[in-house]
Amino acid sequence: MKNPSQWCAFLLPCILVNAGCGGDDTSTTTPDSGVRDGQSEAEAGVTSPQRVLVTMNPMTGSTSELVAVNVETKKVDGTLKFPGFIGQTDAHSTLFPFLLEQSNDLVAQLDAVRPWVIDSSWNVALKDTQKGSASYTDPAAAIVGADKKAYVLRYTRNEIAVIDMTKDVDAGAPASEIDLSSLLQKNDTDGTVEMTAGVYVAAKSRLYVVLANIDKNLITDNDTLCTPTVSTIVGIDTTTDTIVSLVSGADSGPKGSIALTGFDPVFGGLVYDTLNDRLLVLEAGCNAPPLADGGADAGPGAVSKRGVEEVNLADGSTKVLLDASQHGFPSGIVYIDKTHAVLGFDFVGSEVYQWDPTQSALGALVKNAPDVFTYDGVANLLGTVTKYPAVGAPTTSVVSTDYKTGKSTTLSTDVPPGYVGGVDVWPHP
Secondary structure (H helix, E strand, O other): OOOHHHHHHHHOOOOOOOOOOOOOOEEEEOOOOOOOOOOOOOOOOOOOOOEEEEEEEOOOOOEEEEEEEEOOOOOEEEEEEEEOOOOEEEOOOOOOOEEEEHHHOEEEEEOOOOOOOEEEEEEOOOOOOOOOOOOOOOEEEEEEOHHHEEEEEEOOOOEEEEEEOOOOOOOEOOOEEEEOHHHOOOOOOOOOOOEEEEEEEHHHOEEEEEEOOOOHHHEEOOEEEOOOOOOEEEEEEOOOOEEEOOOOOOOOOHHHOEEOOOOOEEEEEEEEEOOOOEEEEEEOOEEOOOOOOOOOOOOOOOEEOOEEEEEEOOOOOEEEEEEOOOOOEEEEEEEEEOOEEEEEEEOOOEEEEEEOOOOOOOOOEOOOOOOEEEEOOOOEEEEEEEEOOOOOOOEEEEEEEEOOOOOEEEEEOOOOOOEEEEEEEEOOO
């Protein structure tokens, strides 16, 4: 099954809700820490324990909820209700986590110590016109660069919203934008480049952004059809916020972007390997179009271009490390070191595998693995397990599982009903 947020961007109806970090956002917390007025807990030297941040999107209605589960105490430390039927967190910054109210065009900076409390927020709708069927911009990631400047990737639009985090604002306007419409490929009829992930590399003053470049007009029965377009990696010089060429030659993408062999990179499916100066890109692939003479019931053909691809940032070369076309839709990637990683797939239930990135085949199944997961930086996958009874509503638990031994510990069952919008860990290892 495709990433729900990725599909919601163009398949589900939505009414745009205009709300800041007051009114409609309601948080509940543990007792106050005693920090004096006007001083944040982080400024006072209060440290944050590791917590699993789980966002639950509603089965009905239009209110989502963030739940922060303390890994050590196995208790819910705080919750935050927010408007919108899709949303998730982005906790990859070392400064603080973000809440992405995806159907609400809002990006909120969460408190570094109490990550269920909103400190500032920005409305990232900008002034661009609606493209395609989505009335909302679906922010997919918020990437912090230098000088507390963050880049918000908007999946259903072609402009990156740049926000200034030195100012405390409530639904404030972005400071500027970076237009990627010049990267739209001529055979892409939906009008958008589909930003899915990004990473900031400080040593290069570069922001690397993944563009899926799928054609949403060629979606059939929830399958993305292969098109003449190619997925790409684009480089942005963060000192000038301008697009820069990463490679040259006939095989490069528009504006010197790096053309990928795989297709349709998934939300958040990007890892930067600092030691080897490379990107690892998790790709969903695509289905061959139905045969012209296949009859009225003929469906899409076989999946191809699904797996993990390496992008060498030194020379722009790419290499497919793993072909996963025989597996389900990719649900997650954790890169631990050069010989250890974890990959998840949705295929009649969740399948999570150990993987040695130097090998072209998957390793052993991870026993008792979460359906949706992140990594604690030590040995455990943190995430959610959802059970679907024959009668009644599904229930979701938060668990910690050793990815090697399969030993699993339940951290909390105090999770509201709904669909899992995303799983993160804060502080991020």
